[in-house]
Amino acid sequence: xxxxxxxxxxxxxxxxxxxxxxxxxxxxxxxxxxxxxxxxxxxxxxxxxxxxxxxxxxxxxxxxxxxxxxxxxxxxxxxxxxxxxxxxxxxxxxxxxxxxxxxxxxxxxxxxxxxxxxxxxxxxxxxxxxxxxxxxxxxxxxxxxxxxxxxxxxxxxxxxxxxxxxxxxxxxxxxxxxxxxxxxxxxxxxxxxxxxxxxxxxxxxxxxxxxxxxxxxxxxxxxxxxxxxxxxxxxxxxxxxxxxxxxxxxxxxxxxxxxxxxxxxxxxxxxxxxxxxxxxxxxxxxxxxxxxxxxxxxxxxxxxxxxxxxxxxxxxxxxxxxxxxxxxxxxxxxxxxxxxxxxxxxxxxxxxxxxxxxxxxxxxxxxxxxxxxxxxxxxxxxxxxxxxxxxxxxxxxxxxxxxxxxxxxxxxxxxxxxxxxxxxxxxx
Amino acid sequence: xxxxxxxxxxxxxxxxxxxxxxxxxxxxxxxxxxxxxxxxxxxxxxxxxxxxxxxxxxxxxxxxxxxxxxxxxxxxxxxxxxxxxxxxxxxxxxxxxxxxxxxxxxxxxxxxxxxxxxxxxxxxxxxxxxxxxxxxxxxxxxxxxxxxxxxxxxxxxxxxxxxxxxxxxxxxxxxxxxxxxxxxxxxxxxxxxxxxxxxxxxxxxxxxxxxxxxxxxxxxxxxxxxxxxxxxxxxxxxxxxxxxxxxxxxxxxxxxxxxxxxxxxxxxxxxxxxxxxxxxxxxxxxxxxxxxxxxxxxxxxxxxxxxxxxxxxxxxxxxxxxxxxxxxxxxxxxxxxxxxxxxxxxxxxxxxxxxxxxxxxxxxxxxxxxxxxxxxxxxxxxxxxxxxxxxxxxxxxxxxxxxxxxxxxxxxxxxxxxxxxxxxxxxxxxxxxxxxxxxxxxxxxxxxxxxxxxxxxxxxxxxxxxxxxxxxxxxxxxxxxxxxxxxxxxxxxxxxxxxxxxxxxxxxxxxxxxxxxxxxxxxxxxxxxxx
Numbered sequence: 001x002x003x004x005x006x007x008x009x010x011x012x013x014x015x016x017x018x019x020x021x022x023x024x025x026x027x028x029x030x031x032x033x034x035x036x037x038x039x040x041x042x043x044x045x046x047x048x049x050x051x052x053x054x055x056x057x058x059x060x061x062x063x064x065x066x067x068x069x070x071x072x073x074x075x076x077x078x079x080x081x082x083x084x085x086x087x088x089x090x091x092x093x094x095x096x097x098x099x100x101x102x103x104x105x106x107x108x109x110x111x112x113x114x115x116x117x118x119x120x121x122x123x124x125x126x127x128x129x130x131x132x133x134x135x136x137x138x139x140x141x142x143x144x145x146x147x148x149x150x151x152x153x154x155x156x157x158x159x160x161x162x163x164x165x166x167x168x169x170x171x172x173x174x175x176x177x178x179x180x181x182x183x184x185x186x187x188x189x190x191x192x193x194x195x196x197x198x199x200x201x202x203x204x205x206x207x208x209x210x211x212x213x214x215x216x217x218x219x220x221x222x223x224x225x226x227x228x229x230x231x232x233x234x235x236x237x238x239x240x241x242x243x244x245x246x247x248x249x250x251x252x253x254x255x256x257x258x259x260x261x262x263x264x265x266x267x268x269x270x271x272x273x274x275x276x277x278x279x280x281x282x283x284x285x286x287x288x289x290x291x292x293x294x295x296x297x298x299x300x301x302x303x304x305x306x307x308x309x310x311x312x313x314x315x316x317x318x319x320x321x322x323x324x325x326x327x328x329x330x331x332x333x334x335x336x337x338x339x340x341x342x343x344x345x346x347x348x349x350x351x352x353x354x355x356x357x358x359x360x361x362x363x364x365x366x367x368x369x370x371x372x373x374x375x376x377x378x379x380x381x382x383x384x385x386x387x388x389x390x391x392x393x394x395x396x397x398x399x400x401x402x403x404x405x406x407x408x409x410x411x412x413x414x415x416x417x418x419x420x421x422x423x424x425x426x427x428x
Numbered sequence: 429x430x431x432x433x434x435x436x437x438x439x440x441x442x443x444x445x446x447x448x449x450x451x452x453x454x455x456x457x458x459x460x461x462x463x464x465x466x467x468x469x470x471x472x473x474x475x476x477x478x479x480x481x482x483x484x485x486x487x488x489x490x491x492x493x494x495x496x497x498x499x500x501x502x503x504x505x506x507x508x509x510x511x512x513x514x515x516x517x518x519x520x521x522x523x524x525x526x527x528x529x530x531x532x533x534x535x536x537x538x539x540x541x542x543x544x545x546x547x548x549x550x551x552x553x554x555x556x557x558x559x560x561x562x563x564x565x566x567x568x569x570x571x572x573x574x575x576x577x578x579x580x581x582x583x584x585x586x587x588x589x590x591x592x593x594x595x596x597x598x599x600x601x602x603x604x605x606x607x608x609x610x611x612x613x614x615x616x617x618x619x620x621x622x623x624x625x626x627x628x629x630x631x632x633x634x635x636x637x638x639x640x641x642x643x644x645x646x647x648x649x650x651x652x653x654x655x656x657x658x659x660x661x662x663x664x665x666x667x668x669x670x671x672x673x674x675x676x677x678x679x680x681x682x683x684x685x686x687x688x689x690x691x692x693x694x695x696x697x698x699x700x701x702x703x704x705x706x707x708x709x710x711x712x713x714x715x716x717x718x719x720x721x722x723x724x725x726x727x728x729x730x731x732x733x734x735x736x737x738x739x740x741x742x743x744x745x746x747x748x749x750x751x752x753x754x755x756x757x758x759x760x761x762x763x764x765x766x767x768x769x770x771x772x773x774x775x776x777x778x779x780x781x782x783x784x785x786x787x788x789x790x791x792x793x794x795x796x797x798x799x800x801x802x803x804x805x806x807x808x809x810x811x812x813x814x815x816x817x818x819x820x821x822x823x824x825x826x827x828x829x830x831x832x833x834x835x836x837x838x839x840x841x842x843x844x845x846x847x848x849x850x851x852x853x854x855x856x857x858x859x860x861x862x863x864x865x866x867x868x869x870x871x872x873x874x875x876x877x878x879x880x881x882x883x884x885x886x887x888x889x890x891x892x893x894x895x896x897x898x899x900x901x902x903x904x905x906x907x908x909x910x911x912x913x914x915x916x917x918x919x920x921x922x923x924x925x926x927x928x929x930x931x932x933x934x935x936x937x938x939x940x941x942x943x944x945x946x947x948x949x950x951x952x953x954x955x956x957x958x959x
Contacts, residue, residue, distance in 0.1 A: 019504070020487045024463025044429070046523040046552060051438040052466045058806075070429040074553045077527070086429040094431065110461040110524035114493070143463025144490040144524070352511060371468030371480065378478030 007337035011345050013327060018350025021371055022300060022325060023387075024143030026109060027056050028151025031391060033066045035176040036201050038102040041067040042094065043141070044087065044119060045109030066101070068094075072111055083117055084125075091126055095134060102133065102205040105155060108140035135205065137162060147325040149223040149301045149390060152176060156200055159208075160230040163200075166210035171197045171257065172236065174228075175221035178393040179203070185220070185244070185396055188254060191271050194261045200227075211236045218257050220244060220395060222335070223302035225328040242334050244395050245403060246310035247279035275397035282401020283314055289408040291316035296363035298372065299323040299349050300386040305335045307367075307389065307403075312339060315404050319343035320361045323354065365411060382410050434766045434786055436741035436804055440550035441522045442467050443560025446643070447568070448518055449481040449591035450620040454568075455514035457505050459497070459532050460522035462487040474807050475592055484508040486525075498530045502539060509541050516544040516572065516624035518564065523552035544624070546571045556764075558642040558716070558742050561590050565619050566646035572627040575655065578634055582681045583613040585633040585651075587659070588644025589620035594719070594803040596620060598816035599639060603664065606819050607637070610674070610683040618647075631655045635680045639663070639818070641718050642742060665722035666730055667694050667823040694823035698731055709834065712737035712778035714761065714769055714787055715802025717745020719817070721752050723782050723801045726826060728756070737761065737776045739769065741784075766790070777928040780834060785809070795927065797833035908937045909944040917947045932957045 026049055029041040043049050050069035057065070070090050076083045087106075095101060104126070106119045123138035130136065139158035141151040156174065171194055173185060182199060189197050198209030200217075215236040219228060222243055232238060241256030242249050251272060255265045269276075295317050297304040304324045311317040321344040324332075336345070346354070351372075358366055358381065366376055366383045373383040384407055394403040437443075441458055448456040449471050458464065465485050471477045486504045488497045509517065519532040533547025546567055550560050565587075586603060589596035600621075604614050615633035616626045630651060636659040638648045648659040658680055664673035674687055697703065711733045713723050717740040727733040739761025740749045746762045753760035761772050770790045773781060781791045781798040785806050791798030800809055801817075816822040910918070921929050929950075936953035937945050 018487075018507075019465075019485055020462050021465045021468070022462060023466055024461070026463070027466075042431075046439065047432075047435060047437075047556065048439040048441075048464065048523050048552070050432050050435045051442065052463070054433075054435060055466055055470060065433050068431055068433045071432050072429060072553060076429055077553060083429070090429050090431050110463070111527060113490070114524055114527045142490075143461040144488065144493065147462065352507070369469070370473050371465055372472075374472045374476060374478060375480045 006341050008339045008341055008343070008345055009333055009336040011336070011341060014344055014346040016346060016348045016350045016353065018353065020147075020325075020349045021298075021351045021369055022349070023056070023148040023369070024052070024110070025141035025146025025148065025151025025154055026052060026107065026143075027148055028141060028155060029053065029067045029107065030057050032152055032155055032176055032201070035179075035203065036103065036205075038100060038204050039066065039105060040094065040098060040101045040103070041105045041107055042091070043067070043069040043107045043109055044112045044117060045069055045072065045107075046111045047071055049109045049111075066098075072115075077115060083115075084122060087122055088126065088129075091130075091136075095130060102135065104130075104134055104136045105158075106136060106138045107151075107155075108138065108142055110142040110144050113140060113142045113144060135162065147299075149221070149303070150226075150326070152221070153224045153226045156224065157226040157230040159201065160211070160227065160234055163208060163234070164210040166212040167214055168196075168210070168212070169214040169216075170209070171195070171261075172200055172209055172211065172215055172217035172231070173197060174200045174217050174219050174224055174231070176201055177220055177395060181393045181395050181399060184398055188272065188275075188396070189257065192254065192258055192261075192263055192268060194257060194263070216260055218253070219331065220253075221303075222306050222328075222331055223326075225326070225331060228328075228331060238330075240330070240334055242309065242338060243306040245306050246314045246400050247276050247283060247397060248314055249306065249310055250279070250396050250400070251276060272397070279397040279400035283404045286401060286404035286408040287315040289411050290404065292318065293364035293411065294318045294320050294361070295407075296320045296358055296361060296366045297322045297324075298354060298358075298366065298368040298386070299325040299346070300367070300369055301390055302326060302328075302332075303386075303389055304367070305332050305339070305345075308343065309335050309338050310403070311407060314400075315407070317365075317407075320363050321346055321354075321357060323347075323349065325349070365407060367407075382414050384410050432765075436764050436766070436784065436786065437556035437558060438467070438470075439523055439552050440555050440557060440560030440563070441520055441552065442470070443557040443562070443643075444518065444520055444548055444550060444564040445471075445481055445483055446557070446561045446590040446592045447564040447619045448483060449477070450589065450593075451482075451618075451622050451624075453515045453623040453625070454482060454518065455508050455512045455516075456483045456518040456520065457501070457508050457532070457536075458483055458485050458520055458522055459501050459504075459525035459530060460485045460487065461524045462489050464522050464524075471591055474805075475810050476807070477591070481591075482512065482514070488525075493528065497525075497528055498535055501530055501532060501535055505536055505539060505541065505545075509543065514543060514624075516546060516568075517541060518546050518548060518568070520548040520550050520564075522550075526550075526552050544571055556742070558744060561619075561643040562646045562744075565590075565644060566650050568619070568624070568627050569630060569647045569650055572624055573630040573651070573655065574628050576629065576631045579613065579615060579632050581613050582611070582683065583615040583633045584677075584681070585615050585630055585636045585657075586617040587636050587638045587648050587651075588640030588642070589617065590640075590643050591620065592803070593620070593640065593643070594805050594809065595815060595817045596640070598814050599818040599822065601814070602816040602819035602821055603637065603639065606664075606670075606674070606687065607677070609685065609687055610677060610681070611685040612677065612681050612683055619643075631657075633657060635659060637677070642716055642744065663718055663722050664818045665719070665822060666726035666826065667692055667820065668729055669722060669725065670819050670823065689820055692820040692823060694730065694820075694827045697824075697827050703732075703831075706831070706834065707732045709733045709780055710736040710776070710778045711780045711782055712773050712776050712787075713801070714739045714741070714781070714783040716740055716742050717749045719802035721745075721749060722817075723826075724752060724756065726823075727782065727830075730823075731827075731830065733780070736778050737772055739763065739772070770794075777931065779925065779928075780830070782830065799830045799833055908934050908942065911944055911946050914945045914947050914950050917950055929954070 106123050108119050119138040123136045126136040137158050139154040202208050213235040217236050218239045239260050241253045244250040244253040255268045258268045308319045308322045323346045327347045367386050373385045376383050393399045471481045484504050486500045519536045536545040589600050636657050638659045651657045662673040662676050664670040711727050713720050720740045724735050724738050738753050741764045750760045766786050781787045782801045784802050788798045933953040
């Protein structure tokens with residue numbers, strides 16, 4: 001693969017404002033709490049917030065949830081002083097019941113932000129009260145401030161100031177990856193002779209990384225703008241790289257990290273030859289279905305740009321429009337360089353106008369949220385619902401085939417069912 | 429503040445969305461922050477709708493707050509009207525917009541849109557989803573229903589079915605067919621399937637059939653007051669209730685047309701000898717008030733079960749549920765806290781639970797069979813097949829649905845009886861519980877561990893008035909010793925009553941001051957608690 005002579009970095013971006021069909025940052029809790037095994041996420045919000053978490057968590061809510069909502073009631077809105085006392089009481093109850101909890105996140109919501117409930121002050125006060133066993137942190141996952149995966153960004157950025165200081169030269173991997181993926185990444189880095197490597201977030205509070213002027217960090221997720229800035233402010237230095245999706249993305253990511261540690265790209269090729277060949281073989285199977293197909297991304301997670309890069313370069317797809325909720329120049333730039341000119345790059349959303357564009361373009365596959373997927377299918381457009389891309393292990397070599405298959409499956413299914421015309425009666 | 433993980437009901441604006449989405453040619457503009465569009469997926473995924481809910485959101489963000497959220501709202505109304513050309517517009521605020529105090533009704537009024545604009549007051553911090561649906565429907569009726577001549581032929585309206593309603597689609601079909609058979613025309617079914625123009629015609633009906641008090645009672649009462657239409661009080665769930673409903677409709681309509689009930693199989697199925705083992709099965713019932721009350725009557729009078737617990741999560745129905753519970757010699761459980769429901773079920777040790785999606789999971793955790801009778805439900809309870817709860821076919825559906833997990837229970841019993849055979853393993857668990865079932869517990873230590881795990885599971889939330897230390901633990905197991913032979917004998921008891929047998933035996937042993945439990949103690953306890 002070669003870099004296109006002209007990528008999309010300088011393509012004019014279509015910026016839209018209007019109705020946005022996206023999740024708020026609270027949704028990040030659903031995967032973050034699985035990753036941080038001794039953390040509890042307490043949303044301070046309304047019944048709507050609790051209902052959202054329940055709808056997003058689906059069946060997971062019955063497993064062993066380490067998240068909940070302190071639902072604001074009429075009396076909390078009447079007088080502000082009371083709200084802090086109420087919160088202290090609920091937190092004390094919670095921590096008494098769950099002695100295994102070491103980190104408690106007070107997560108701000110739209111209602112708590114609008115009434116300006118000072119959760120950072122509450123976090124300080126509660127931290128002092130429950131120290132040293134529990135550290136209480138605060139971030140906002142409100143819809144008015146954060147979109148979907150930005151909730152993770154806000155959470156990690158809130159953790160940065162609380163990290164210990166170090167002078168050690170260490171690599172920090174930033175972004176919550178499924179454990180299996182994280183293990184693969186650590187193994188690849190170890191085989192390249194890169195270490196020590198720490199992760200943010202760590203699986204447990206005791207393993208939290210330290211940072212300092214000799215720390216270098218590599219993002220594994222594209223939605224970590226605020227965390228990127230917070231780490232930089234605390235002296236750590238970013239490694240600029242495309243994201244580790246697909247065989248090419250993973251290789252480029254590893255080469256960028258290796259270069260930082262003085263390891264030649266040839267050495268990376270040597271170490272990764274076998275998994276890269278496996279990944280390419282697995283991708284090739286799915287690419288048969290995907291080659292030449294036109295894809296439209298509606299904004300959701302900020303994964304859209306790296307995924308479009310993977311699908312256009314490694315699976316032979318053609319991107320019609322790549323929508324992202326936010327575009328961060330320094331983070332998305334290396335990805336945009338690799339995408340050949342052609343697609344519309346859009347930031348933000350006016351959902352009705354964007355749907356008009358989808359209908360006009362009639363792409364072979366539309367990546368969108370669950371509120372739009374079935375309605376578009378009913379209009380005869382194949383869709384891939386985007387949320388799955390955040391929950392499913394998709395990074396690095398071993399998952400590259402699975403990642404391509406996620407996009408191929410709806411098309412294969414459509415072909416398999418085409419003998420039977422879908423019976424699309426209005427559901428009621 | 430109140431700590432919650434699971435909520436039985438969403439906020440009131442979701443109720444209003446259920447009305448809007450059920451209807452046609454109506455659009456709703458919701459003043460709400462970015463992110464509240466999550467509610468769309470309830471309709472497109474759980475109910476599998478093939479269109480977007482007719483709801484526009486202003487999706488304001490933080491940067492809009494200092495500026496002009498009111499302007500944003502007006503633009504959203506204009507755009508929605510221009511794009512969708514609805515016959516009427518509902519406008520409302522979600523919980524966050526309620527705090528920023530733009531007045532959707534007032535704002536929309538000043539815009540001079542050429543269609544009726546109906547503002548909704550939804551107190552998000554006091555009320556919930558069902559209230560929102562009921563309120564949206566009654567405000568639509570108040571704004572749109574016009575006085576008019578009654579239809580020449582006797583007709584009625586069907587009130588209450590909405591989008592995201594538990595089996596509303598098929599209940600409406602079943603009851604419409606029944607009314608048709610009785611020679612009564614259905615004037616308007618609302619909100620589901622109605623347009624604002626249809627709402628305007630509500631007054632032409634002779635009377636109203638109220639299927640779901642949760643979502644239609646305010647409208648029924650208003651129509652009675654303003655349009656002089658009486659309404660039916662009987663909810664036709666179960667064979668008896670359906671007959672009572674037919675009698676009530678005859679009184680209201682003067683219909684004498686015979687009703688063909690040959691397809692009603694439930695009474696014979698329940699009378700057949702195969703059903704004898706259902707006698708006195710102890711069931712715990714929880715759901716919305718309407719479905720819980722109907723289920724309790726069916727359970728007692730048509731299935732021969734013993735109702736050992738009844739409750740509802742919607743406090744709007746608390747009074748009738750309490751009254752019915754008293755009739756059953758029970759105290760009603762009115763709560764929206766699933767941990768309280770779990771404790772009540774654990775205490776009652778029923779042989780079966782009739783509840784919501786939540787109780788299904790509680791049942792799974794406790795190893796008790798469960799059937800779903802009420803919302804909230806998940807995608808599998810919006811089935812492709814015809815599956816009403818109401819009318820004669822509904823009675824047939826109820827019988828199958830409720831007995832199915834019990835038949836499976838008997839099947840398990842047989843498996844356990846033969847478990848020494850090489851084909852069967854005790855660890856396999858009940859087949860209908862899939863891989864999630866708790867493994868059969870064999871020793872007090874194991875069951876103590878499991879109980880601890882279960883309480884940790886269920887609850888990151890400590891109960892408000894109960895210190896953690898008091899949480900139910902298998903306390904008696906600690907001071908009464910099970911002899912190995914008794915333990916072996918206990919294993920022979922079917923899994924779904926084993927917990928109760930263990931508990932009863934330990935209680936019996938404690939009462940008798942016995943330090944250990946032998947096979948004899950086990951059987952003496954069994955005789956003692958025999959009914």
